[in-house]
Amino acid sequence: MRVLVTGSAGYVGAALTQQLLEQGHSVRGLDNLSNGGEAMLSFWSHPQFEFARGDVRDRATSARATQDIEAVVHLAAIVGDPACARHPELARAVNLEGSFVLLEQSAKAGAARFVFASTCSNYGKMADPDAYVDETSPLNPLSLYAETKVAVERALLKGDAGNDLCVTPLRFATVFGISPRLRFDLTVNEFTLELLTKKRLVVFGEQFWRPYAHVRDVVNAITLVLNAPLEKVNRQVFNVGSTAENYRKRQIVELIHPYAPDAVIEYVHRAEDPRDYRVSFERIKQTLGFAPTRTVSDGIAEVARLVQAGIITDFDNPHYRN
Numbered sequence: 001m002r003v004l005v006t007g008s009a010g011y012v013g014a015a016l017t018q019q020l021l022e023q024g025h026s027v028r029g030l031d032n033l034s035n036g037g038e039a040m041l042s043f044w045s046h047p048q049f050e051f052a053r054g055d056v057r058d059r060a061t062s063a064r065a066t067q068d069i070e071a072v073v074h075l076a077a078i079v080g081d082p083a084c085a086r087h088p089e090l091a092r093a094v095n096l097e098g099s100f101v102l103l104e105q106s107a108k109a110g111a112a113r114f115v116f117a118s119t120c121s122n123y124g125k126m127a128d129p130d131a132y133v134d135e136t137s138p139l140n141p142l143s144l145y146a147e148t149k150v151a152v153e154r155a156l157l158k159g160d161a162g163n164d165l166c167v168t169p170l171r172f173a174t175v176f177g178i179s180p181r182l183r184f185d186l187t188v189n190e191f192t193l194e195l196l197t198k199k200r201l202v203v204f205g206e207q208f209w210r211p212y213a214h215v216r217d218v219v220n221a222i223t224l225v226l227n228a229p230l231e232k233v234n235r236q237v238f239n240v241g242s243t244a245e246n247y248r249k250r251q252i253v254e255l256i257h258p259y260a261p262d263a264v265i266e267y268v269h270r271a272e273d274p275r276d277y278r279v280s281f282e283r284i285k286q287t288l289g290f291a292p293t294r295t296v297s298d299g300i301a302e303v304a305r306l307v308q309a310g311i312i313t314d315f316d317n318p319h320y321r322n
Contacts, residue, residue, distance in 0.1 A: 001226065004065055004111075006030045006056055006102065007075035012117070012172075014039035014180040016073065016219045021046050023223065030054060030065045031076065036319060039181030056098035059105065066102070066109035071226055073115045074102055077148075080185070081121070083322045084145040095148035100155065107161040113233075114161065115225055116169045118153055120211055120239060121146040123277040132246075132280040135171075135237045142274040157235050166234040168225050172218055173211035173241030173279065176299040178306060185321035188212060188296055191252055192303040195260040197315055205270040206250035211279040213241035214294035224288050238284040242292040246278040255297055259304045 003020055007013035008029025017040070020027050026048040029040065032055045043049050054061035056076050066072065077095045078084050084091035099116070106114050123133045124140030141147045156167040176188035184193050187210070194201045221240040225233050253265055284290040294302075306312060312320075 002026045002028070002068060002070045003226065004028045004030060004069045004072045005075065006065075006073070007077065008051070009033060009035065009037045009039045009181060010075060011179050011181050011183045012175065012215060012218055013075045015215055016075070016222055017049070018043050018180065019219050019223060021048055028052060028065060028069065030056065030061070035181065035322070039179070042180060056102045057093060059101055062102045062105040063108070066105045066111060069106070069109060069111050071113040071115070072102065072106045072111050073117075073222055073226070074099060075117045077117065079145070079322050081143040081145045082185075084143065084148070088144055091144055091148060095145070096151055099152045103156070103161045107165045111165060112230070113166045113168070113226060114156070115222060116152060116156060116167065118149040118169045118171045119146060120171045120173050120241070120277065120279050121275060122150050122153070122171060123279065125274065125276045126209075126278065129276070132243065132278045134280040135239060135283050153237065157237070159235075166230045168233045168235075169237045170221065170225065171237065171239045173213035173239070173245070175215050175218055176212055176296065177214040177216060177294065178302050179215045182312070182320055183322065184315060187249070188252060188299050189303050192256050192259070192300050193307060193315055195253075195256050195263045195265075196304060196307045199260060199263040200266075201253065201263065202266045202268060203249050203253060204268045206253070206267045207248055207269075208276040209246055209248055209278045210275070211239075211241045211246045211277075211281070212296050212299075213245065213292065214299055217241075217292040217294055220293070221284065221290055224290055228288055232287060236287070238287070239279050239281045240284060240290075241279060241281045242295075243279070243281050245292070245296055247296060252296060256300050259300070
């Protein structure tokens with residue numbers, strides 16, 4: 001398959017591109033390199049990889065990038081609540097305008113599939129704190145980041161791209177783990193790094209729920225959708241993660257603490273948090289046979305080994321954060 005990966009130098013995009021090439025696909029990467037391009041070095045010389053530098057908001061760039069492409073995986077975005085809150089106009093332009101431009105050009109180019117990276121943050125806050133939300137639950141976006149993702153999802157599902165393009169929004173759990181483009185601003189990675197290197201961690205709202213998924217399992221889910229029969233995934237939303245991997249922040253800290261038993265942990269209780277959700281991932285399991293291969297505990301051990309081995313020493317480098 002000829003696949004376009006937007007955000008190919010990103011945290012998920014670099015890992016996905018690497019796996020698609022290993023599976024025998026041809027990949028065209030599109031990235032504006034706002035966070036650098038070093039993550040693509042491991043596959044830069046692969047004969048089935050080509051790169052286009054540019055911005056998805058630019059219609060000519062998206063038109064060139066989608067030519068002769070069979071499937072599009074749209075990852076490029078201003079990712080996360082903090083980044084979107086800091087640059088709201090840019091977030092709306094990239095996450096909304098850019099997505100619609102790419103969608104339009106993908107349909108014009110005759111692509112068969114369009115996989116859209118969305119987020120479980122779309123659920124916002126559970127109505128019932130003892131229940132799980134799933135793909136049929138009401139969406140309650142409480143941040144600009146989630147608002148942009150919900151808006152694109154709705155456009156995809158109502159068929160704005162036309163009936164010939166198979167569209168599949170994927171709502172990712174909070175991602176963790178090691179990737180060619182490493183990030184230390186994601187909860188599991190960040191908490192592990194802070195406890196091991198600074199021996200101190202302040203945790204806000206320790207009692208609220210979030211689901212988590214390893215970056216390699218997110219990649220596995222994307223490739224599973226790309227290879228699935230069209231009728232199974234067209235206009236279907238899938239949560240991506242594992243029902244067993246829903247955690248409160250306090251539980252994550254307790255899993256990390258044995259790696260830094262002398263670290264000081266301070267919990268700052270918050271009676272209210274805008275986001276609090278436990279997510280069911282049964283649909284992707286039952287429909288596509290998706291089975292995660294790594295747990296939060298595995299991810300903690302992975303990051304801890306990286307830190308302890310001294311592979312990276314400039315942990316405060318902004319390059320490792322969005």
